Amino acid sequence: MIKVQKGQLVPLFSKEVIEKRINEIANDINKKFANKNPIFIGVLNGSFIFLSDLIRRIRIECEMDFIKTSSYEGIKSTGKIKTNSKIIRNLENRHIIIVEDIIDTGRTIQFLSKYFEKKNPLKISIITLLFKPKSYKIKLNIDYIGFEISPDFVVGYGLDYNQKFRNLDSIYYLKTLIE
Numbered sequence: 001m002i003k004v005q006k007g008q009l010v011p012l013f014s015k016e017v018i019e020k021r022i023n024e025i026a027n028d029i030n031k032k033f034a035n036k037n038p039i040f041i042g043v044l045n046g047s048f049i050f051l052s053d054l055i056r057r058i059r060i061e062c063e064m065d066f067i068k069t070s071s072y073e074g075i076k077s078t079g080k081i082k083t084n085s086k087i088i089r090n091l092e093n094r095h096i097i098i099v100e101d102i103i104d105t106g107r108t109i110q111f112l113s114k115y116f117e118k119k120n121p122l123k124i125s126i127i128t129l130l131f132k133p134k135s136y137k138i139k140l141n142i143d144y145i146g147f148e149i150s151p152d153f154v155v156g157y158g159l160d161y162n163q164k165f166r167n168l169d170s171i172y173y174l175k176t177l178i179e
């Protein structure tokens, strides 16, 4: 396994830049979902920091839940998506907002979108903090994107490399993996 030193983290988005963008997204959601009582569904593990910052800027009536998926071992997608938890509450005729840390190939969000469609919600919206347009392989529309980035591997602010670096408050490229 590749050993990563601290100096190999190349700054991409500072916590201030992230905060500003989350404020913009939250303002938009506050307007668009007023009186709709949406359910935010965070995709674990990666989205836990993004969702916790986002939800505290939401001023409208809303609810929150989580689903756990995994698709990656190291930096290579295994291509197989697993749900390690299920949403058991009734989602029928509800507005649901799936909250992702990052959308790469789109396999995870496609899987989740199908999973939630079966629960007959009124509408499914998708938010992701980061989006890699060059890697995206599917047609599904993403409603809110924090930042578009290159296909290189990033960590921090909830995003991991083999479960490490989730605790960093900013987002970094992992240099060893982009050279």
Ligand code: IMP
Binding pocket: 046, 071, 072, 077, 100, 101, 102, 103, 104, 105, 106, 107, 108, 109, 152, 153, 154, 155, 159, 160, 161
């Ligand atoms: P997708 O199914 O290919 O869209 O990948 C989605 C998942 O892969 C994300 O929720 C992340 O867990 C992981 N992932 C993709 N790119 C990165 C990255 O650059 N850093 C950390 N995790 C990533």
Ligand code: MG
Binding pocket: 043, 044, 045, 046, 047, 101, 102
């Ligand atoms: Mg994820």
